[in-house]
Amino acid sequence: MLLQLNNIFKWVNSGGQRIFLLKDLNLEVEEGEFISVMGPSGSGKSTLLNVIGMLDNFDEGEYHFLDESVHNLKEKHRANLYKEYIGFVFQSYHLLDELTVKENLEMPLLYKKYKSSERKAMVADMLDRFNIVGKKDLFPAQLSGGQQQLVGVARALIANPKLILADEPTGNLNSTQSKEIMELFKQLNQEGVTIVQVTHSKKNAAYGSRIINLLDGRRIIQNVT
Amino acid sequence: MLKNHFKSAFRNLIKYKVGSTINVAGLTVALLTTFVIYSWVKHELSYDSMHEDSDQVYRLVIDQDDEQLISLSPAIKTRLLDNIPEIENSVRLFKASVVGGKTKVAHENKVFTNNEIVYTDENFFSIFSFPLVYGDKNEILKKPNAVVLTEETAEKYFGSEDPVGKTLMVSNKNLLEVTGVVESLPSNSHFHFDMLVSMKSHPWGNIDRTGLGSGYVYYNYIKIYKDSSPASIIEKINEQLAGIELSWDWDPMFGLQPIKDIHLHSDGWGEFEANGSMTFVYVFVSIGFLVLLIAAINYINMAAAYSLKRSKEIGIRKTIGAERKQLIVGFLVESLVVVLTAFILALFINELVKPAVHYITGTSINIWNNEYWIAQVFLCTLVLGVIIGFFPALFLTRVSPSSLITSKFTKTGTRFDFKNLLLTIQFCISIFLIIGTIVVYNQMQYMQNKKLGYDKEQVFVLHTGYENLKNKTELLKQTLVGDSKIVNASLLSQIPSNISTGEGVNLPDGNRIEVSFMSVDKDFFRTLSVDIIEGEERIGQVKIDPDISEENRKNQFVVNRSFLSKMEVNAEDAINKNIVIRHGNMQPGPIIGVIDDFHFQSLHNPIGPLVLEFTPHNFQHLLVKLNTDDIKATMGFIENTWKNIAGDLPFDYQFLDETYNALYKEETKVSYLILTLSIISIVIGSIGLFGLSLFFVERKTKEIGIRKVMGASVLKIFTILTKSFTKWVLIANIITWPIGYYIMSRWLENFAYKTTLSWWIFALAGAIAMAIALVTVSWQSFRAAIANPVESLRNE
Numbered sequence A: 001m002l003l004q005l006n007n008i009f010k011w012v013n014s015g016g017q018r019i020f021l022l023k024d025l026n027l028e029v030e031e032g033e034f035i036s037v038m039g040p041s042g043s044g045k046s047t048l049l050n051v052i053g054m055l056d057n058f059d060e061g062e063y064h065f066l067d068e069s070v071h072n073l074k075e076k077h078r079a080n081l082y083k084e085y086i087g088f089v090f091q092s093y094h095l096l097d098e099l100t101v102k103e104n105l106e107m108p109l110l111y112k113k114y115k116s117s118e119r120k121a122m123v124a125d126m127l128d129r130f131n132i133v134g135k136k137d138l139f140p141a142q143l144s145g146g147q148q149q150l151v152g153v154a155r156a157l158i159a160n161p162k163l164i165l166a167d168e169p170t171g172n173l174n175s176t177q178s179k180e181i182m183e184l185f186k187q188l189n190q191e192g193v194t195i196v197q198v199t200h201s202k203k204n205a206a207y208g209s210r211i212i213n214l215l216d217g218r219r220i221i222q223n224v225t
Numbered sequence B: 001m002l003k004n005h006f007k008s009a010f011r012n013l014i015k016y017k018v019g020s021t022i023n024v025a026g027l028t029v030a031l032l033t034t035f036v037i038y039s040w041v042k043h044e045l046s047y048d049s050m051h052e053d054s055d056q057v058y059r060l061v062i063d064q065d066d067e068q069l070i071s072l073s074p075a076i077k078t079r080l081l082d083n084i085p086e087i088e089n090s091v092r093l094f095k096a097s098v099v100g101g102k103t104k105v106a107h108e109n110k111v112f113t114n115n116e117i118v119y120t121d122e123n124f125f126s127i128f129s130f131p132l133v134y135g136d137k138n139e140i141l142k143k144p145n146a147v148v149l150t151e152e153t154a155e156k157y158f159g160s161e162d163p164v165g166k167t168l169m170v171s172n173k174n175l176l177e178v179t180g181v182v183e184s185l186p187s188n189s190h191f192h193f194d195m196l197v198s199m200k201s202h203p204w205g206n207i208d209r210t211g212l213g214s215g216y217v218y219y220n221y222i223k224i225y226k227d228s229s230p231a232s233i234i235e236k237i238n239e240q241l242a243g244i245e246l247s248w249d250w251d252p253m254f255g256l257q258p259i260k261d262i263h264l265h266s267d268g269w270g271e272f273e274a275n276g277s278m279t280f281v282y283v284f285v286s287i288g289f290l291v292l293l294i295a296a297i298n299y300i301n302m303a304a305a306y307s308l309k310r311s312k313e314i315g316i317r318k319t320i321g322a323e324r325k326q327l328i329v330g331f332l333v334e335s336l337v338v339v340l341t342a343f344i345l346a347l348f349i350n351e352l353v354k355p356a357v358h359y360i361t362g363t364s365i366n367i368w369n370n371e372y373w374i375a376q377v378f379l380c381t382l383v384l385g386v387i388i389g390f391f392p393a394l395f396l397t398r399v400s401p402s403s404l405i406t407s408k409f410t411k412t413g414t415r416f417d418f419k420n421l422l423l424t425i426q427f428c429i430s431i432f433l434i435i436g437t438i439v440v441y442n443q444m445q446y447m448q449n450k451k452l453g454y455d456k457e458q459v460f461v462l463h464t465g466y467e468n469l470k471n472k473t474e475l476l477k478q479t480l481v482g483d484s485k486i487v488n489a490s491l492l493s494q495i496p497s498n499i500s501t502g503e504g505v506n507l508p509d510g511n512r513i514e515v516s517f518m519s520v521d522k523d524f525f526r527t528l529s530v531d532i533i534e535g536e537e538r539i540g541q542v543k544i545d546p547d548i549s550e551e552n553r554k555n556q557f558v559v560n561r562s563f564l565s566k567m568e569v570n571a572e573d574a575i576n577k578n579i580v581i582r583h584g585n586m587q588p589g590p591i592i593g594v595i596d597d598f599h600f601q602s603l604h605n606p607i608g609p610l611v612l613e614f615t616p617h618n619f620q621h622l623l624v625k626l627n628t629d630d631i632k633a634t635m636g637f638i639e640n641t642w643k644n645i646a647g648d649l650p651f652d653y654q655f656l657d658e659t660y661n662a663l664y665k666e667e668t669k670v671s672y673l674i675l676t677l678s679i680i681s682i683v684i685g686s687i688g689l690f691g692l693s694l695f696f697v698e699r700k701t702k703e704i705g706i707r708k709v710m711g712a713s714v715l716k717i718f719t720i721l722t723k724s725f726t727k728w729v730l731i732a733n734i735i736t737w738p739i740g741y742y743i744m745s746r747w748l749e750n751f752a753y754k755t756t757l758s759w760w761i762f763a764l765a766g767a768i769a770m771a772i773a774l775v776t777v778s779w780q781s782f783r784a785a786i787a788n789p790v791e792s793l794r795n796e
Helices: A045-052 A075-085 A101-111 A116-129 A145-157 A175-190 B002-015 B017-045 B075-079 B151-158 B230-242 B259-265 B278-305 B307-319 B324-361 B371-396 B419-449 B467-481 B536-540 B561-567 B631-646 B656-662 B665-699 B701-709 B714-748 B759-786 B789-795
Strands: A003-014 A017-029 A034-038 A060-065 A086-089 A163-167 A194-198 A210-215 A218-220 B057-064 B067-069 B087-095 B105-107 B110-112 B117-120 B132-134 B146-150 B167-170 B174-182 B195-198 B218-224 B253-258 B459-463 B486-492 B502-506 B512-519 B532-534 B557-560 B578-581 B589-595 B610-613 B621-626 B653-655
Touching: A003 A045, A017 A045, A017 A218, A034 A045, A034 A175, A045 A163, A045 A194, A075 A086, A086 A145, A101 A116, A101 A145, A101 B002, A116 A145, A145 A163, A145 A175, A163 A175, A175 A194, B002 B017, B002 B324, B017 B259, B017 B278, B017 B324, B017 B371, B017 B665, B057 B259, B075 B087, B075 B218, B110 B151, B146 B151, B151 B174, B174 B195, B218 B230, B230 B253, B253 B259, B259 B278, B278 B307, B278 B371, B278 B419, B278 B665, B307 B324, B307 B371, B324 B371, B419 B665, B419 B714, B419 B759, B459 B631, B459 B656, B467 B486, B467 B621, B467 B631, B512 B561, B532 B536, B536 B589, B557 B561, B557 B578, B561 B589, B561 B610, B578 B610, B621 B631, B653 B656, B656 B665, B665 B701, B665 B714, B665 B759, B701 B714, B701 B759, B701 B789, B714 B759
Parallel strands: A034 A194, A034 A210, A086 A163, A163 A194, B117 B195, B146 B174, B512 B610, B557 B589
Antiparallel strands: A003 A017, A003 A060, A210 A218, B057 B067, B057 B218, B057 B253, B087 B117, B087 B218, B105 B110, B105 B167, B132 B174, B146 B195, B167 B174, B459 B621, B459 B653, B486 B621, B502 B512, B502 B578, B532 B589, B557 B610, B578 B589
């Protein structure tokens, strides 16, 4: 078991009323799974992803990640945990504009204090694997959306995370580019990386091994495919 | 990692061009200002530290009624100092120009009158270790008629030839032999000279015969042994004094000034040169800090303005694994890159503006001449970089990475709420400096236009105190008055804008008071339009006969109103009362006239009692009142007359209003400096405000669009936008006014006669600050207000 969410609640207070973002949510993710989270806007998909990614707190419930009880961890430990095991992919790529492709890939390794020689090898490896060696000295603004997302995925993968969290990774891409990225995810999953993605598209959701449906912060059980 | 920090820093600088330019420009100007102030302060603090044992060198002074008497009798050295075992050495300096005006010094056909000639004892160089180019320091001043020149003076007279052994002719009668050459004197010495002449060739002959009570024009320096205490030396001096039989009662309080403290802490009667003042050191250090503070606030405000854009970057970096510490280092590297860029620019600009700085400050500062200088300011710059980088670093790195995914940057916790506070502080500083500038300027104007009780316009002051001219001054005066362009002329002993001679006077009731005095002739009053209250007729009848000897002269006096109030009589009753002035023949003489008070000293001092006497042997100057617009031709006439009567004696003159303005040279200089620094700080502040307005308007684009669609007029929108800034200017005004009032009234306390701090000064300062703020933000606001709302709304 990679992670387990038990009875997670998250709310905000607005105008004297408590609005639930997540309500009594339970989820188990095994290593090697590829899960798609679906639901209408405001249903809590992104919030769920933030909670799993430990970027956001929750108000009630338990969260176990590997052997750690995340709900009991201090902020700093939690940050260390996600930095070590989780990679993020965003809808709008979120590459660092002022860095080249190569430098963007190198950045997570720098923060994790890898040695220079190791960094070079890992970056070269990743550039090779994603077929973007020719683009290594370009800045994000010089790439197409699909290429940028490719770099985004590569950056998420470079430090060998156990889990990739992707928030509508193809939301800004056309269908051809979408397909490429989804195929890439599928391939990565087959290589053993656990993936949780948020998506609006049924087609993309179908790449996953399991679909979680959310509505108003709750899981709803639909006909399981 | 560090390499990457630098890479990111440089690329961010380029990415956020507007902000970087504002930051670098503001910091460059601020650093430049700080450099100049810093090196000026260092220079001021370094005075007289070049002498080998400067810690053991002191100047002897007399403390008298809150005033210090700097120049003392020459007999003090021989009769008091030379017998005290703790004193290793003592030396006297006598500045020839103090009593003799200009002196002609010639070598063959090279004749100059502008030399500062100083007479001194032979051990001068064992106390003051100015390096010698030629000569042995123990020998060069031993012989009578020995003269030591500075390098410039040697060059002036002898070019590249070896000057040693050559001769100089002084006043056509004394032949001096050059025995040595001293290196150019450093500017940070509290005294300077062009020629140093052996005391043995003093123009007055053997000064060691002088009594303790006279000849108060000598500076006395002592060098004490390492472990002796100045206090015990003073005690010994007083003991010595007690053992000497004096013909009058005298109880001076001696004091010793460490030579290094003279420049900044001594402000007594008859200083060798105008000294600096510790107050100004503090003032400029404070202003330097204020200017740096304004630039630092700009940096922090710019960072706040960019926080929206930067928080995305921070969020990304956090999700890919950055620790807060690493992010903070990144921000520090950025601020260091900015301050170092500004540092290098400031160094370059410093070289370019050097002449201007010299013009304003009057000191020439070479930043490269001190190897520590660069290191020190570099270090300070680094510290500044860390401080200003730390604020944005702390606040911006607080952003939670989750905001990235939900893309809700606008509501993240990175807003600096103290941005407005900082803006207000900036305005406070600017308003304060504007108030300061106005008050200083007002006081300067006040002093220029103050009714002084005499008319200083169109009065020409001619120096006549030459031995060879003594019998011809009356002839000179009469010849000049004979011309129609000249209204009046008067011989006197002092320039009346600054009478610095004091003396004790015995009143009829036996009390003694301290007065200022001067010798005049009967034409003095009409020449300067001084009001005579009593005794006009008798004053008009005063005859001056230069042939009557000192002992036989009948004394008679004219006093001012302040004298009467000390004497506690009215003007009528004062006439014919006998008083004794404690010098000359000490004979009692009647008061024959009373004049209205006039300002015979700088406006720092209240008008004190003044006694005018009619003793021709003291005459040093001829005042000439002109009645013409054609100053040039009249001066030509005066110079011709001078040549006919005085021959080749130096024609040494000035205008009375110039001598008056010279009293406020320091204030004038300081007022220019304050004005310059105010403008600098206001410019830096405005640059920052401009940057802020840019971002403020950008953030309000949507609001403006909506308002316009709803029908708001351009004027309405313009008002809304500018109001958010002007509010802070108003608050700054309210904070600064009392502070400015307090500090400026303290400053005005330096003057016995001062301008008032009226309300309009504060209102004007506020209005200027407001106007600057409005002009700065209005361009942006106006552009935003006239923009097509469709554009701005589509952007969202």
